[in-house]
Amino acid sequence: MSSNPVNKRLIVGANKPAHGTNVLTNTQEAIREALDRLGYEEAVYELLAEPLRVMTVQIPVRMDDGRTEVFTGYRAQHNDAVGPTKGGVRFHPDVTLDEVKALSIWMSLKCGIFNLPYGGAKGGIVCDPRTMSLGEQERLARGYVRAISQIVGPAKDIPAPDVYTNAQIMSWMYDEYSRIRESDSPGFITGKPLVLGGSRGREAATALGVAIALREAAGRLGKQVQDLRILVQGFGNVGSNVARILHEMGATIVGISDAGGGVYREGGLDIPDLIDQKDSFGMVTPRLANVMPTEEFLVQPCDVLVPAALENQIHADNAPKLQASMVIEAANGPTTPDADQILHDRGIVVVPDVLANAGGVTVSYFEWVQNNQGFYWTEDEVNQRLEAMMVQSVHNILDTAERYSVSPRLAAYMVGIRPFAEAMRWRGWV
Numbered sequence: 001m002s003s004n005p006v007n008k009r010l011i012v013g014a015n016k017p018a019h020g021t022n023v024l025t026n027t028q029e030a031i032r033e034a035l036d037r038l039g040y041e042e043a044v045y046e047l048l049a050e051p052l053r054v055m056t057v058q059i060p061v062r063m064d065d066g067r068t069e070v071f072t073g074y075r076a077q078h079n080d081a082v083g084p085t086k087g088g089v090r091f092h093p094d095v096t097l098d099e100v101k102a103l104s105i106w107m108s109l110k111c112g113i114f115n116l117p118y119g120g121a122k123g124g125i126v127c128d129p130r131t132m133s134l135g136e137q138e139r140l141a142r143g144y145v146r147a148i149s150q151i152v153g154p155a156k157d158i159p160a161p162d163v164y165t166n167a168q169i170m171s172w173m174y175d176e177y178s179r180i181r182e183s184d185s186p187g188f189i190t191g192k193p194l195v196l197g198g199s200r201g202r203e204a205a206t207a208l209g210v211a212i213a214l215r216e217a218a219g220r221l222g223k224q225v226q227d228l229r230i231l232v233q234g235f236g237n238v239g240s241n242v243a244r245i246l247h248e249m250g251a252t253i254v255g256i257s258d259a260g261g262g263v264y265r266e267g268g269l270d271i272p273d274l275i276d277q278k279d280s281f282g283m284v285t286p287r288l289a290n291v292m293p294t295e296e297f298l299v300q301p302c303d304v305l306v307p308a309a310l311e312n313q314i315h316a317d318n319a320p321k322l323q324a325s326m327v328i329e330a331a332n333g334p335t336t337p338d339a340d341q342i343l344h345d346r347g348i349v350v351v352p353d354v355l356a357n358a359g360g361v362t363v364s365y366f367e368w369v370q371n372n373q374g375f376y377w378t379e380d381e382v383n384q385r386l387e388a389m390m391v392q393s394v395h396n397i398l399d400t401a402e403r404y405s406v407s408p409r410l411a412a413y414m415v416g417i418r419p420f421a422e423a424m425r426w427r428g429w430v
């Protein structure tokens, strides 16, 4: 989510991950392993390996030059046994149906780990908002809501921001949905601006959660944040806020990157200055000197690597060369299974995405609760509740990993998937 919808942008070409593996089949294998360890029957796996509902839509948009362009969009609702589904909407040229399905399953895991009364969902539109005017983005956002309006709603499925979507896009979607329903519906979507019922703390929530996860995981290894050199990949909503919060906590941010590459400085970067220079799509490197390619960036010396961009960035080719001793996954799906194994064999601690980045959906849940109550919390209340839930969840997962002698990722899958299996039993589905 970019913090500022202002239409200033520095365009760099499409960012297809060079080492793409199928994130859906990888996720299904991990779900299988978690359910096998927990002893659930095959029908539970069959119900949880795919979203219960997927909608594919074609959205006609009148472009500024008068042409009509047709965009493909998706909404995947993984499982609604626990409650309504919840998850962001991504605008990106590389969006695929399998990716959206995998992202919806990961959302369920986050909700399960944090005991949120939701199942997972995710949406995506194949488009490049960096090449679209604000008017074109607005018409696309409104067209998407019209196309999926039957299957979403405050008690059905609640969207939110993700890559290349932001509070402005949430506002247009909220407005469109409220017009269709002829009823003001702030609980339909989260990540709204404060003036439209957004929650204090939501914008930086994912990053704050990542920073807390890092602090807690490092603490278990006897390390203090102030002593750590950190490399952050991605400088959008999550990456730039992670860099800022960790910088404020006293860590040394030695490198940051975006879709154009990365910069590295052994003595630490001036993070507030870099944040001032970034555009609304999380691009800063076009304004900087000595920019290195992403592959070179990821293997620079550091103690902690925080991937905060896209999937499959840590793969079998670069995993043997990483210099970090911890990886805190702020992005969804940044590590391929092959790389995961290599990092494990190298003794590198990986705090998995479904744990580390769940601060976003947690504060989205707080936003929905506040919308439903019509009563709003202070930023301190939001952050204190988030902190308590992050601390508890991080130790729960790391303790579970130790108890069962499994990786933190498998422990997170086991803890996260169980509520869905149990809820389906109570409902009589299995």
Ligand SMILES: NC(=O)C1=CN([C@@H]2O[C@H](COP(=O)(O)OP(=O)(O)OC[C@H]3O[C@@H](n4cnc5c(N)ncnc54)[C@H](O)[C@@H]3O)[C@@H](O)[C@H]2O)C=CC1
Pocket (backbone or CB within 6 Å): 001, 002, 003, 015, 161, 162, 163, 164, 165, 206, 233, 234, 235, 236, 237, 238, 239, 257, 258, 259, 260, 261, 281, 282, 283, 294, 308, 309, 310, 311, 330, 331, 332, 357, 358, 360, 361
């Ligand atoms: N926004 C949120 O609340 C949450 C986001 N996430 C995940 O965090 C990640 C980042 O999301 P946001 O910061 O919201 O997106 P964003 O759209 O604000 O920023 C994306 C950033 O990634 C960079 N990027 C794109 N391709 C890249 C590449 N190949 N190499 C390096 N950098 C690249 C962009 O230049 C930009 O800096 C995604 O995986 C997203 O799903 C996870 C949980 C919640």
Ligand SMILES: O=C(O)CCC(=O)C(=O)O
Pocket (backbone or CB within 6 Å): 086, 087, 088, 089, 110, 158, 159, 160, 161, 162, 190, 332, 357, 358, 360, 361, 362, 364, 365
């Ligand atoms: O805030 C939300 O509801 C969802 C955030 C999201 O899309 C994610 O965690 O990947």
